[in-house]
Amino acid sequence: MAETFPQPEARQSLPPPRSMPYPPKRQKITGRAFYEGLGSPNYVLAPMVDQSEFAWRLLTRSFLPQSQRSSILAYTPMLHARLFKGTQTFRDHHFQPLRTGLPSSSLPSSGEQEQLQQTPYLDGHPLHDRPLIVQFCANDPHDLLQAAQHVSPHCDGVDLNLGCPQGIARKGHYGSFLQESPSLIHSMVSTLAENLDVPVTAKMRILDTKEDTLRYARLLLDAGASWIAVHGRRREQKGHETGLADWSVIRYLREILPKETVIFANGNVLGCHDLDKCLEVTGADGVMSAEGNLCDPGIFAGEEGRSLGLQTGEYWIGKNGKGGWRMDAVMRRYLDILYTYVLEKPPPARQPLFILESTHQTPRPEADPSQSMQPPTTSPSPNPPNEQGNRSGEPPSPKRRKTASRPTSPNLLAIQPHLFHLLRPLLSTHTHIRDLLARTRPGDMPAYENILSMIEDVTKQGLLEYEIEPSKFEDVCSLEKASGDGKDDEESSSQAVRECKRPWWICQSYVRPLPKEALEKGSLQVGKKARKKIKAEQAAQEGKEPLRDVAIVEGEAGGRIGQLDGSREDRDERDGVPRQEVAKEAMVCG
Numbered sequence: 001m002a003e004t005f006p007q008p009e010a011r012q013s014l015p016p017p018r019s020m021p022y023p024p025k026r027q028k029i030t031g032r033a034f035y036e037g038l039g040s041p042n043y044v045l046a047p048m049v050d051q052s053e054f055a056w057r058l059l060t061r062s063f064l065p066q067s068q069r070s071s072i073l074a075y076t077p078m079l080h081a082r083l084f085k086g087t088q089t090f091r092d093h094h095f096q097p098l099r100t101g102l103p104s105s106s107l108p109s110s111g112e113q114e115q116l117q118q119t120p121y122l123d124g125h126p127l128h129d130r131p132l133i134v135q136f137c138a139n140d141p142h143d144l145l146q147a148a149q150h151v152s153p154h155c156d157g158v159d160l161n162l163g164c165p166q167g168i169a170r171k172g173h174y175g176s177f178l179q180e181s182p183s184l185i186h187s188m189v190s191t192l193a194e195n196l197d198v199p200v201t202a203k204m205r206i207l208d209t210k211e212d213t214l215r216y217a218r219l220l221l222d223a224g225a226s227w228i229a230v231h232g233r234r235r236e237q238k239g240h241e242t243g244l245a246d247w248s249v250i251r252y253l254r255e256i257l258p259k260e261t262v263i264f265a266n267g268n269v270l271g272c273h274d275l276d277k278c279l280e281v282t283g284a285d286g287v288m289s290a291e292g293n294l295c296d297p298g299i300f301a302g303e304e305g306r307s308l309g310l311q312t313g314e315y316w317i318g319k320n321g322k323g324g325w326r327m328d329a330v331m332r333r334y335l336d337i338l339y340t341y342v343l344e345k346p347p348p349a350r351q352p353l354f355i356l357e358s359t360h361q362t363p364r365p366e367a368d369p370s371q372s373m374q375p376p377t378t379s380p381s382p383n384p385p386n387e388q389g390n391r392s393g394e395p396p397s398p399k400r401r402k403t404a405s406r407p408t409s410p411n412l413l414a415i416q417p418h419l420f421h422l423l424r425p426l427l428s429t430h431t432h433i434r435d436l437l438a439r440t441r442p443g444d445m446p447a448y449e450n451i452l453s454m455i456e457d458v459t460k461q462g463l464l465e466y467e468i469e470p471s472k473f474e475d476v477c478s479l480e481k482a483s484g485d486g487k488d489d490e491e492s493s494s495q496a497v498r499e500c501k502r503p504w505w506i507c508q509s510y511v512r513p514l515p516k517e518a519l520e521k522g523s524l525q526v527g528k529k530a531r532k533k534i535k536a537e538q539a540a541q542e543g544k545e546p547l548r549d550v551a552i553v554e555g556e557a558g559g560r561i562g563q564l565d566g567s568r569e570d571r572d573e574r575d576g577v578p579r580q581e582v583a584k585e586a587m588v589c590g
Helices: 031-037 054-062 066-071 081-086 088-094 110-116 141-154 167-172 182-195 210-223 247-256 272-282 291-295 302-312 327-343 398-403 415-422 424-429 431-438 445-468 471-479 494-500 515-521 528-542 568-576
Strands: 043-045 072-075 132-137 157-162 200-205 227-231 262-266 286-289 315-317 323-325 550-553 560-563
Touching: 031 227, 031 262, 054 066, 054 072, 054 327, 066 072, 081 088, 081 132, 081 141, 132 141, 141 157, 141 182, 157 182, 182 200, 182 210, 200 210, 210 227, 210 247, 227 247, 247 262, 247 272, 262 272, 272 286, 286 291, 291 415, 302 315, 323 327, 327 415, 327 445, 415 424, 415 431, 415 445, 424 431, 424 445, 431 445, 445 471
Parallel strands: 043 072, 043 286, 072 132, 132 157, 157 200, 200 227, 227 262, 262 286
Antiparallel strands: 315 323, 550 560
16 A cells, blocks of 8 residues: 655755855755756756767757857756666766766865865866766665765766656666655655755645646645656556656646745756747746657757857758758767766868858858857867768677777767767758668777767758758648547647647758547557457446456457457457547556
8 A cells, every 4th residue: 555645844944155166065055046046947858868978068059159058957867776786897887077077975175175176077067067966776774875975076966867758767666666665755855955065956746636746846835846847647647558657647736735835847848949939837946857858859049049059050940930040060079078077189171051041041240259059179179970981871890899899988988879869850860870870889989070060961952852842841840630630739749740840951850649539540459458448438338237358369460459258249449449549548558
């Protein structure tokens, strides 16, 4: 039987001074004072497993003028607390604030204290990577505390992941699968709140009812969480069953909880047009973006950032008024960050970004060098694009592949998955680039440079084709509809597709089909729990005996619903009668 959530108590304190490069032990502040001490950020880069690493955080912030980049709050990828506190190699490979690695003890000696004062490297860098929250998953208060003590000198706060819905979280008993253990959750949060010298926060998912979600939020705040980030989906909503986040539950929390409570909203943020809408509807202090940011890292740029992008040619506007960041420009910027900060060498010499002067583009005034959105670099390197002598850009031969060492930096390991997210529409159109990217090894920068060159070539071709026949692209942007077009917004993703669709060389969000649409397309099948629910609902609505259990009939595309009973009547019904309606929320991946 699930435990009940204890009643809350209020917690609050005062703000600290900040100094650089690494401040001495700070006065700890919590709650809204902590949030305001960070500058009251409205936009938040969500924690993403292996995808919100240093280079991507820096890329996301780089679309803003230099003076505004600290206005984006960012989270690290989720780190496993038990592995992090117990394994030096794991720490060195996943969190790199210092060149020599973190001290071996979570409570460093006097000699190790001197090590902490050395020049910072990447994660938590005071000039480039703040404000920063480090997120852990855990199911033991002592493991969590020891892991958090390792990172506390290099971040602004530590977050407990209570939202991961994946199967590995179920097996490991962490993330959203701690919902049935509120006393353990309370113990972990309170242990950090009482013993850590930086604030603790928590990221959660909504529960089945608003009232249960409210009790859950109060539990976290009572335990000492300085703020809560609320994903407006339940634990079951993932994959093809993701569906829509319920902003009304976040609004309910905002209205019921004390005004000084800091709340971040997460879910349904596909593009920049959703940011302010989410803040307005939910009343939250900040809005998080995860998948939307992976598809368009310039999502937080704002009007000033987009204006700078127009000056440099990185931001494109079509004749229909719709625009976005060019994929080739964003990939350039991303690789430049990797060269400059991670590899610490100058980027290779490249041809200038192709810019087509046309009447529909806003005139480009001279860019202000002080507001340059490019990372600081030294003089260009004369090295050719492919340092391995492979000018075709093909990956190394199998023999060389075996001898090549695999990088351990999370920034280099994340390049390929990031590019698949970023370039998705372009790769669907130019499959030869997709195939080449799939064969590229982690950290093979010459190969990525060659892919960039190919992307710049096809982007140039796309821009020229657009000038000749814009309707070829704009008709697709304005008229392409999902299969459920004409239905209510809650039943169809067609409106979201039309709002987000851009030409294939422009960064744009990926719109998942809603569960009902996925079922109609054959992407989903009815699960075991759904069968019982369907049977009970039919019995209640029709006043009849419950139907026999249904099962998925194998051997047909997408599967279909059939009766377990093998009688002739059942077979006839299965083959000739329209299928039963399926409950909207009762789906499993097919």
